[in-house]
Amino acid sequence: MGIIIGIGILTLVIGIILFLYVSPQFGDSPTATQEQKFALTNHYKDGKFINIGEVDMQMGIKDIGKSLIGYFRPTKGVTPESPISVETIIPSDLMDYSGETRLFWFGHSTFLLQIQSKNILIDPMFGDVPAPHPILGSKRFSNHLPIRIDDLPPIDAVLISHDHYDHLDYKSISKLKHKVKSFYTPLGVGAHLKSWGVSKDKIYELDWWEEIVVSDLKFVCTPAQHFSGRGISDKGKTLWSSWIITSKNENIFFSGDSGYGSHFKTIGEKYGPFDFAMIECGQYNTLWHEIHMYPEETAQAAIDVKAKQMMPIHWGAFKLAMHEWNEPVERLLKASEIQNINVIIPKIGEEIKIGKTITSTEAWWE
Structure with a gap:
């Protein structure tokens, strides 16, 4: 019996090791040459990116244990009693769109933005589970998405805020990459994309405060207070960010993941006011307050960035x-x-036009 148990444990360990080193889900790491360039920034230290003021989240074994117990303990209300209903997006309605700037929310932090006759995806996570394997995460609250990846129009740009699984999904990128012109990421994140078959010519990596002009749009990579990593030993190896999207008519802010910090006010002073701001509000806890805001701080962040309308x-x-x-x-x-x-709180899949009240007025989340 002891031999059988020992073989079982050894098999499990080998399986885990193989999964960690073979599964494409984990992506890849920046090269040594890239890391030398990262060291020239003022937010890279001892081989890792750091937050402004070196704010960090260092959870001890006790706190990690509390987190895991709390996460896996069955608790009423942490998930909807029934699947969330979503609005269906008709593929033909998206094709060759040249009307007013609009967005469609897919839940969590994923958006399709149609602006200046261009299609932009933000943090395109279309998977069912935000984890490297289905058994390691909880399933999406809705039974389906407003539209299938295959039915999306050609994508001019994808903006990625950081490399966590709920924002950067291997299977989503694999399905999308052939219809995307360009990917824009914070420093280092492009290594994952290249390992998943995205051509390096399509990838643009930006540091905080760097700007890039794409036709008649401007993308600005701005700070966030968070961290990165997809595996066991790669925390902080890639940068995390918020994003600004500016056209001749609109100024839009996307917070990415972030704890509350002085960077919001700096962004507002430098690039505000914003016509529309998408700001993190959820997945918070006292154990990781440094890297995820409480809702009251989300409200303050909207004030700090000078948002005329926020979501x-x-x-x-x-x-x-x-x-x-x-x-x-x-x-x-x-x-x-x-x-x-x-504040506007649209249904998943509902059309959002900047500066206008959304069509649904009921508190659908109740």
Whole structure:
């Protein structure tokens, strides 16, 4: 019996090791030459990227244990009682669109932005589970997405905020890469894309505060307070960011993942005001408060960046924390009412036109 148990444990260990080193889900690491260039920035130290003020999240064994127990403990309300309904997007309605700037939300932090006759995907995570393997994460709250990847129009640009699984998905990129002209990422993230078959000629990596002009649009890579990593030993090896998208008519902000910090005010002073801001609001906990905001801080971040209209993101799709799934928007709405912030909370798949009230007015998350 002891031999059988020993063989079973050894097989499990070998299987895990093979998975860690063979599975394409984990992507790849930046080259040594790239790391030498990273060292020239003021937010790279001892082989890793760091936050402004070196804010970090160092959870001890005790805190990790609390986190795992809380995550896997069955708790009422952390997921919807029934699958979330989503609005269907008709493929033909997206093709050759040249009307007013609009967005479609896919839940969590994924968007399709149609602006200046261009199609832009933001953090395209279309998978069912935000993890390297289905058994390691919880399933999406909805049974399906508003539209299939295959039915999306040609994509002019993909913006990626960082390399965590709920924002950068291997299978989504694999299906998308043939219809995308260019990918824009923070420093180092391109290594994952190249390992997944994306041509290096399509990949543009930016540092914080770097700008790139693409036809009649400008993309700006701006700071966030977070961290990165897809495996066991690659924390901080790639940069994380927020993004600004500017056209001749609109100025748009996407927060990516971030704890609350001074960078929001700096971004607002340098590039604001913003006509529309998508700001993180969800998956928070006292154990990792440094890298995910409370809803009340989301409201303050909207004020800091000078958002004329804001939308809470990073919720409505996956269970990644222990709070009730709809708590983030309930708390945000209370805070925004006090501070007179213009908030919209569209259904997944609903058309969002900047500066205009969305068509649905009911509190669908209730």
